[in-house]
Amino acid sequence: MAARHRANPLALAVLACLLERPMHPYEISTTLRTRGKHESIKLNYGSLYTVVDGLARRELITATETERAGRRPERTVYALTDAGRRELSDWLAELLREPAKEFTQFEAALSLMACLPPDDVAPLLTERADQIEYELVQGDAIHDLAVKQGVPRLFLIEYEYRRALRVAELEWVRELAGEIAAGVMPGVAQWRAFHDGADPFAEVPTEPR
Secondary structure, eight states, X not given: OOGGGTTOHHHHHHHHHHHHSOXXXXXXXXXXXXXXXXXXXXXXXXXXXXXXXXXXXXXXXXXXXXXXXXXXOOEEEEXXXXXXXXXXXXXXXXXXXXXXXXXXXXXXXXXXXXXXOHHHHHHHHHHHHHHHHHHHHHHHHHHHHHHHTTOOGGGTHHHXXXXXXXXXXXXXXXXXXXXXXXXXXXXXXXXXXXXXXXXXXXXXXXXXX
């Protein structure tokens, strides 16, 4: 698969599932959800079938049989090809090795937050921090239960990464919200002046330290 086809992590997850054994798309989806992979990889049935069709067209997976259970519709079982094994290995190695620029929605919002008054932004950021704290409590409870049940760290490692990012974000967001609320963030006086209808480039009082 050319690099231009490596944009959707769901395709990588499909290849990983089929590395274990042949499966039909519904079983792939169930396996990913049961293992909590939908927390790290965006998953829905429509996009899954589209991904499976694309992988089949590129001969990274191949249909091996069609099965039917009772009155349910026929389901096509897919297996990984040799090319698919190589692609899984190469793609995964690339993602682990090479940092990539990821365009998150929060970063986009931060880049445009000056469009809102600072007195609105500070409480919004505080609300975000509160939600992150709640998310961490919930996530830690689920993680701790999995550890007690004997799930190896290898299969929980993505939560460790996600948690580290959230903890760092929580600390940074709390600090930023506090600086904006206290008016000590550099440029906040001009920011407030803009939303008050004044000239943001006019001389403004020295910001408190």
